[in-house]
Amino acid sequence: MARAGLADALVLALLIGTALTAQFMGQPYLVTLATKAAILGLAGVGLNLALGYGGMVSFGHAAYFGLGGYAAGVLASHAMSGQPLPFGFSGTNQMLAIWPVAMILSGLAALVIGALSLRTRGVYFIMVTLAFAQMLFYFAISWPAYGGEDGLSFYVRNSFPGLNTFAPLQFFAICAGLLMLALGLTAMLTASRFGLALQAARQNPGRARALGIRPFPLQLTAFVLSGMITGLAGALYADLNRFVSPAMMSWQMSGEIMVFVILGGVARLAGPLAGAMVFILLEHLLGGVSEHWLALVGLLLLAIVLFAPGGILGLAERRRHG
Amino acid sequence: MPLTLLIEQALNGLQYGMMLFLMAAGLTLVFGVMGLINLAHGSLYMIGAFACAAVAAATGSFWLGLAASLAAAAAAGALVELLVIRRLYARDHLDQVLATFALILVFSEGTRWVFGSFPLYLSVPPFLSGPVSLPGGVTYPAFRLAIIVIGAAVALGLFWLIGRTRLGIRIRAGEADREIVAALGVDIGRLYTAVFALGAALAGLAGALVGTVQSVQVGMGEPVLILAFVVIVIGGIGSIRGALVGALLVGMTDTLGKALLPSALAQVMDPSSANAIGSAVASMLIYILMAVVLVLRPQGLYGQGAR
Numbered sequence: 001m002a003r004a005g006l007a008d009a010l011v012l013a014l015l016i017g018t019a020l021t022a023q024f025m026g027q028p029y030l031v032t033l034a035t036k037a038a039i040l041g042l043a044g045v046g047l048n049l050a051l052g053y054g055g056m057v058s059f060g061h062a063a064y065f066g067l068g069g070y071a072a073g074v075l076a077s078h079a080m081s082g083q084p085l086p087f088g089f090s091g092t093n094q095m096l097a098i099w100p101v102a103m104i105l106s107g108l109a110a111l112v113i114g115a116l117s118l119r120t121r122g123v124y125f126i127m128v129t130l131a132f133a134q135m136l137f138y139f140a141i142s143w144p145a146y147g148g149e150d151g152l153s154f155y156v157r158n159s160f161p162g163l164n165t166f167a168p169l170q171f172f173a174i175c176a177g178l179l180m181l182a183l184g185l186t187a188m189l190t191a192s193r194f195g196l197a198l199q200a201a202r203q204n205p206g207r208a209r210a211l212g213i214r215p216f217p218l219q220l221t222a223f224v225l226s227g228m229i230t231g232l233a234g235a236l237y238a239d240l241n242r243f244v245s246p247a248m249m250s251w252q253m254s255g256e257i258m259v260f261v262i263l264g265g266v267a268r269l270a271g272p273l274a275g276a277m278v279f280i281l282l283e284h285l286l287g288g289v290s291e292h293w294l295a296l297v298g299l300l301l302l303a304i305v306l307f308a309p310g311g312i313l314g315l316a317e318r319r320r321h322g
Numbered sequence: 323m324p325l326t327l328l329i330e331q332a333l334n335g336l337q338y339g340m341m342l343f344l345m346a347a348g349l350t351l352v353f354g355v356m357g358l359i360n361l362a363h364g365s366l367y368m369i370g371a372f373a374c375a376a377v378a379a380a381t382g383s384f385w386l387g388l389a390a391s392l393a394a395a396a397a398a399g400a401l402v403e404l405l406v407i408r409r410l411y412a413r414d415h416l417d418q419v420l421a422t423f424a425l426i427l428v429f430s431e432g433t434r435w436v437f438g439s440f441p442l443y444l445s446v447p448p449f450l451s452g453p454v455s456l457p458g459g460v461t462y463p464a465f466r467l468a469i470i471v472i473g474a475a476v477a478l479g480l481f482w483l484i485g486r487t488r489l490g491i492r493i494r495a496g497e498a499d500r501e502i503v504a505a506l507g508v509d510i511g512r513l514y515t516a517v518f519a520l521g522a523a524l525a526g527l528a529g530a531l532v533g534t535v536q537s538v539q540v541g542m543g544e545p546v547l548i549l550a551f552v553v554i555v556i557g558g559i560g561s562i563r564g565a566l567v568g569a570l571l572v573g574m575t576d577t578l579g580k581a582l583l584p585s586a587l588a589q590v591m592d593p594s595s596a597n598a599i600g601s602a603v604a605s606m607l608i609y610i611l612m613a614v615v616l617v618l619r620p621q622g623l624y625g626q627g628a629r
Contacts, residue, residue, distance in 0.1 A: 298428035299428060
């Protein structure tokens with residue numbers, strides 16, 4: 001347990017260290033890469049709550065990621081144009097206002113989708129979550145008001161009181177801060193009665209029921225929290241790019257978020273972050289070598305699934321055990 | 323909407339449904355027999371389409387292309403089963419999803435590397451390129467009609483194969499209890515490779531047929547794959563009959579929804595917003611259909627109970 005905690009701290013230190021070093025060396029681009037890793041890692045931390053601890057293999061988390069992104073994009077574009085939203089709400093470019101909207105929106109979606117998907121199990125669950133995410137994806141594509149297929153640019157990063165969100169390191173600090181909050185929340189939740197019951201329900205639903213634990217409400221709660229964290233990551237990702245598009249909701253995105261979790265290590269606190277960091281590093285390094293770098297990522301992924309179950313953190317741990 | 327147009331749209335829905343059936347049948351067979359969820363099924367569809375386009379362009383014969391699509395997809399399927407899938411049967415679905423997701427990346431980039439990023443085009447064989455007059459004053463493209471016929475023939479063939487042949491008995495037995503079947507002397511490894519190659523060949527056939535109606539490009543398999551998932555969730559995993567009924571339901575719902583919904587909404591609201599809302603809702607219709615089926619029957623229409 002202590003060993004796992006050490007690995008988590010190391011991963012986090014590596015991320016923050018990279019960003020600080022890059023800033024110190026005058027490489028703002030690398031700071032932005034670290035920010036991207038922090039945001040995608042946060043999305044993975046969200047998924048890990050459902051997938052790792054709850055045993056719910058959601059293949060549709062891009063839906064919440066995209067909803068969070070669209071919450072940021074739509075609010076910011078309304079703030080820019082001065083057009084009010086339906087029901088008299090006005091747009092805003094304040095992150096502190098955007099984040100709750102993003103989280104509530106993605107949480108509501110996760111509530112509906114989760115409640116329907118949890119009627120099924122196993123492979124049905126995987127496919128049903130995937131299909132619901134596709135439904136939102138096609139909705140985003142065919143809804144012309146916010147750019148449809150072309151996506152929605154909002155040019156100016158939203159603001160946070162007291163910070164300049166355009167300065168790479170300050171934006172990184174926001175994202176890394178939220179990431180740490182989410183990691184802390186996950187650690188707290190999984191050690192709580194709720195978390196233990198959730199893991200019991202994953203490991204053996206029959207016995208959990210015999211102990212008087214009803215899996216459904218536990219799993220739905222975890223699924224909604226999971227969607228909310230991923231939605232928050234989506235809002236940050238939109239701010240990173242100052243652009244949202246249906247691609248954020250695409251099933252490839254769902255696959256990528258899942259890859260972060262599994263690459264890093266399922267049900268390990270910092271696993272998703274480690275996975276996201278490695279993925280972005282690979283993208284950065286291999287992308288320079290070959291335009292077909294995704295094929296190399298695919299082969300690497302295949303090797304990890306076939307030969308190193310437990311992901312990078314699992315591998316590191318095994319090696320240390322000798 | 324005039325009746326002839328309605329009939330034409332219904333035929334389009336039928337053709338789309340038959341195409342989805344070819345995809346879904348392979349997926350559901352592989353899941354039913356081996357308990358494996360294969361995301362790379364869409365890549366096999368793409369391989370079929372590319373093989374058909376390449377061979378048809380080289381030889382000038384669509385039929386050779388079609389044969390090549392079956393052969394290439396079946397070969398790719400068998401190869402993938404031997405090299406990768408074989409190691410995944412005993413793993414949980416998560417590993418299967420991830421490994422086959424990785425296969426998609428490899429196949430897509432590999433195809434892009436060989437054929438480039440530009441779409442290829444396939445032309446319809448001459449004697450199927452014209453329209454056909456149907457009773458009731460409807461004219462309909464002969465090739466689309468041929469897809470319907472091929473789909474129906476494959477459905478009948480599969481029912482016969484699964485229900486009436488020795489291979490079918492083994493497939494069903496393997497589905498029920500693989501240890502006992504292996505103990506009875508059936509080479510379960512070879513059976514699995516054969517079933518996987520059969521599913522792959524069906525996907526390849528679908529790819530070649532659709533490549534003729536649309537264009538052949540990298541990434542063409544994934545949207546169809548997800549629709550095939552919707553089909554087997556609706557029909558019930560592992561059931562060929564479910565795949566057929568589900569595919570026709572999805573094909574009809576999608577096509578008729580897209581054709582009818584905007585004009586139906588235009589009766590009650592102004593045309594431009596009717597068009598926007600109509601097309602947005604129409605693109606979600608099949609997922610709504612899926613949700614309704616799930617609420618009523620979580621195991622799908624012909625499913626054996628959710629696994």
